[in-house]
Amino acid sequence: MLHKNLIFVLLGLIMISCSGTVPSVGNEVSVQEAEQSNEVAAKQEVSVETFTVQEPESPPLPVTVFEPYMIKRGDFLTKIALREYGDASMWKDIYSWNKDEIGDNPDRLYPYNFLSLKRESTDVRDCEPEFFDYTIQSGDTAWNLAQRVYGDELAWVIIYVDNAQLIKSTDGVLQPGTTFKMRKKLDPCN
Numbered sequence: 001m002l003h004k005n006l007i008f009v010l011l012g013l014i015m016i017s018c019s020g021t022v023p024s025v026g027n028e029v030s031v032q033e034a035e036q037s038n039e040v041a042a043k044q045e046v047s048v049e050t051f052t053v054q055e056p057e058s059p060p061l062p063v064t065v066f067e068p069y070m071i072k073r074g075d076f077l078t079k080i081a082l083r084e085y086g087d088a089s090m091w092k093d094i095y096s097w098n099k100d101e102i103g104d105n106p107d108r109l110y111p112y113n114f115l116s117l118k119r120e121s122t123d124v125r126d127c128e129p130e131f132f133d134y135t136i137q138s139g140d141t142a143w144n145l146a147q148r149v150y151g152d153e154l155a156w157v158i159i160y161v162d163n164a165q166l167i168k169s170t171d172g173v174l175q176p177g178t179t180f181k182m183r184k185k186l187d188p189c190n
Contacts, residue, residue, distance in 0.1 A: 066097070066116040067124050070187040073111045073154065084117055093118070112157040112186075127189035131162070131181040138176045142167075145174075150186050158186060 069080065077091035095106045098115045102108065134149070142156035150158070160167060163180045170178070 063121040064118050065121050065124055067119045068127055068189065069115045069117045070189065071109050071111050071113050071115060072187075073152070075109055075111070077106055077109070080115070080117075110157070111152075111154045125189050129162075129188045130184040132184055134180045134182045136174045136176050136178045136180060140174050140176075142174065149182055152186075155186060158183060 069084070071080075077094050078088040081090035081094055082088040091106070094115060094117065095102060097118065101113070101115065134145075136145075142159045143153045146155040146159055147153040149155075159180065159182070162183065166178060166180065167174070
């Protein structure tokens with residue numbers, strides 16, 4: 001009986017060690033097909049397609065543009081920089097952008113004149129003024145007209161800017177019956 005058990009153990013070991021190595025009919029066909037396939041592949045020329053990996057596009061840099069800023073009474077550059085940019089130290093940038101308009105003294109700003117402030121193009125506001133017609137009456141001056149229409153006599157500058165051609169054509173005299181363009185809102189950006 002020991003002899004029989006030993007034979008079964010040996011047969012089991014042989015079967016385990018040989019499993020998968022004895023070809024069957026189906027296995028023979030697939031081995032032959034694989035060998036033929038390998039021979040065909042070896043005979044064919046191998047071509048490798050190359051391609052370039054592109055880096056993802058970075059977002060475009062923000063485009064900055066200049067927007068007009070109307071100087072208000074009591075404005076000075078640090079106040080404008082703090083209000084418009086949240087950083088009072090940017091007054092130096094505002095001055096450098098507008099040095100031709102301001103002149104050599106950065107403390108000398110005139111109300112109702114304009115500065116150019118840099119903005120990202122996505123933050124630019126529509127600052128196109130809307131107008132109404134006003135017919136000049138006898139006794140009107142730019143000074144009292146500015147006080148009556150805009151509530152500030154210093155806004156005569158805006159009346160002059162908006163009607164410069166008419167005013168120049170009459171040598172600076174406001175002729176009764178002349179029609180001026182007056183802004184519906186003094187500062188359309190505000």
